[in-house]
């Protein structure tokens with residue numbers, strides 16, 4: 001399989017090159033030259049298969065020519081060695097819980113898959129690999145844990161001091177070994193700007209192969225297709241409507257890609273917070289990116305979602321085809337809070353703020369579609385967000401991993417928001 005750039009000004013790349021580079025030079029996103037069709041045999045029988053087998057069958061056409069079958073199977077097995085339960089919340093709405101992985105958020109799947117691919121591809125490289133990433137919380141934790149202990153790879157994570165939750169910070173800063181956490185006196189955008197400069201810095205490139213682990217990398221994007229199949233495996237009846245809490249639109253775009261390959265679905269809802277760039281596009285046909293607004297569901301505070309380019313690609317840039325398969329709605333913080341309280345009071349289920357946006361968007365949509373039922377993706381465990389305790393008065397039960405984490409000591413390097421400081425640090429590490 002080859003991948004082209006959605007900006008059409010960079011050369012095609014195979015899976016290996018696209019993963020190592022992360023992003024084409026023209027600033028676009030890598031996209032597969034053709035969307036594989038799932039066989040009828042697979043569609044009929046995947047619900048009888050083990051999860052790693054499903055993952056393997058889905059990824060195989062995408063990695064063809066770059067990773068052998070045996071190695072790909074091993075990567076899939078390591079990536080998804082945890083549960084993805086579908087939990088019924090009301091008679092028409094179920095939650096697909098994606099938070100049973102090591103950092104309690106869905107980004108574990110993509111980060112783990114990518115780390116294993118990089119290990120596989122860097123085995124035959126002389127230089128070490130440096131993975132550098134900026135985070136507002138969940139990404140950094142998933143990347144840090146996904147890459148921890150992977151040989152030949154050094155990881156540097158930058159996060160804004162005081163702007164990630166307690167659990168997220170501990171997940172980033174307590175691993176040690178090949179993971180270095182830089183606590184930046186600044187905001188997420190400052191961290192992101194430093195990462196961009198480091199990726200383009202020739203002095204660093206001369207010493208070490210440097211890449212990013214951001215969400216647009218195809219090794220993080222494509223494995224997100226798995227979730228939808230895991231939901232269907234546990235589903236009876238007409239295919240569900242999928243409601244996906246969305247920020248950068250990687251997760252929903254993977255679902256839409258799977259659907260384009262033949263996976264059944266009765267439609268997709270992009271559940272957004274006040275960052276309504278895509279909901280506005282759905283209602284007006286105009287895509288106008290803007291600055292992000294802070295909300296309770298902060299992992300979705302994105303005003304210019306990069307994966308939107310891939311959604312356009314899947315639908316051949318045809319607006320009528322997009323709105324036939326996908327709706328997008330904006331849910332306010334007040335609605336998010338109301339739904340978290342109501343669902344907790346009525347059925348005793350703890351929604352995190354991101355899942356709450358997904359639930360509310362689905363509930364609203366189903367009220368207009370009396371014959372449908374749906375699934376929303378519960379993208380993170382409520383304990384990751386300090387706001388849950390504030391709103392509900394409790395987190396419910398705290399998972400053992402988290403109680404253990406709370407005993408550990410944070411180890412970060414506190415730095416000003418200054419590129420030269422980071423550069424010196426990196427050069428002293430390699």
Ligand SMILES: *Cc1c(COP(=O)(O)O)cnc(C)c1O
Pocket residue numbers: 105106107138139215245246247248249250251252299300354379380
């Ligand atoms: C990253 C994240 C999202 C948004 O996912 P996208 O793929 O960027 O749309 C939603 N919920 C949580 C908890 C996240 O960490």
